Amino acid sequence: MSSSMIIGQYVPGNSVIHRLDPRTKITIIFFFVLIVFFANSVMSYGLLTLFAVGSAVSTKIPANYLIKGLLPVWFLIVFTFILHLFVTKEGEVLFSIFTFDFYTGGFIQGLAISLRFFLLILVTSLLTLTTTPIEITDAIESMLGPLKKIRFPVHELALMMSISLRFIPTLMQETEKISKAQASRGVDFRTGPVKDRIKAVVPLLVPLFVSAFKRAEELAMAMEARGYQGGEGRTKLRELSIGRLDIYIYILFVLVIIGLFMTRS
């Protein structure tokens, strides 16, 4: 297994966006996703695009990496556009092929919806590109903090997430080991009809599950031996802090929102 294996799609860096508190990023993305639906003029769309693309550029992540990451959704974006082109029949006839008329309304609508889609996906993928999974976990734990009052197990949830993240590479290494061991005993994972290939997965999954449960038991024992007794009275090494940078970004974002409502038609 390569040592460069990364979980998720995090790209290390030291840009402004990388250094932001993960809670700031999540909050801004949440509100961005909401306000995207309020844009309805060229100017307002332009403003949001400027904000999103500006953020993307400031991360210093190579553009082709970003575009490649969005590859699976390009299809959806284009499909949305074409669908609107065919279905929406408003405005003047733009052009017609054979007897089918295409309208300007459909063209504009399609463009707007596709752009919305693109903006949403770009901004949300910036979060996972610039934030390590463990930072996201910390942010979620911190932001769900108030739910502790209604006895929602916030700490346990965060711990579960971080332990899963910790064990993903371990279990992947194990899967590789087991599949090699089974292949050496003649299990064929690659060829044959689909039904046989699905059957071949069983001797892979069973040992994997057995070992995962064994690991879980040993891990629980090790955690207990190290004094783990739930979230009560626990301190944390990793600290989240809202800095001056976060405040500036919040101010900038509020300006964008004001700008959006001024440029709406």
Place this chain on the structure above:
Amino acid sequence: MSQFIEFRDVSFRYREDQPWVLENVSFTVHTDEWLAIIGHNGSGKSTIAKLMNGLLLPQQGEILVDGIVVNEETIWDIRKKVGMVFQNPDNQFVGTTVRDDVAFGMENHGLPRELMLKRVQSSLAAVGMSNYQSHEPHRLSGGQKQRVAIASVLAVAPELIILDEATAMLDPKGRLEIMETIRQVQENQDLSLITITHDLREVIKADRVLVMNQGRRWLEGDPREVFAEKDALMNIGLDTPFVTKLAAELSAAGLNIQREPLNHQELLEELWTLHSKM
């Protein structure tokens, strides 16, 4: 020397209908000593470790750690005093990075952050892993992971560290690495050490050895005394080191080896002075 741990007629079994895993075991561990517990699989040696920090509680007899009886109420205090390193390097690594893992125990005990930062540095330095702070576990070797596990235990500043077969899953290089780390740590800090193993080579440097067999205390003494009982050790399924076997063969061949050698150097010493002793 004061005693740090005392077992008083301790018996333990996992379930009512099962045989005793430990039967009337009594022994003491002194402050600052290195005690090695050896025994065959199923001799109860790992159970002893789990009893010492309250992962298991005995059905009969009592265990005293630093004068405190181990029971439901005291286990959290006892776990601060007694740290444990387990066999599988992967299954005791809780944090996503080395730094987080070392901090885990301290976070549990609610230590302030400034102290944690300091202790993370010092304990990683003690095991020679300072340059790996932000490494994820899958980028470390087994030996390195075990060193991190030792650092995590050291960070809580316990008075006793138990290594429960901590080298069993490592390659020879990793095993040497860990034994060397343990030796250094014990030399530089005031702590008692218990190593649990079935490999007799690992007990040579210990101050005292406790041999367990079928849930009973079978033999206790310093390593030399224990090795002298090599035939009996073989009988209970423990493999003696090469030097011990060689010494036995030499004795059988008529050479007069007076002192049980613990390593090659000592055997050599015996052999080249052999003639002058005759």
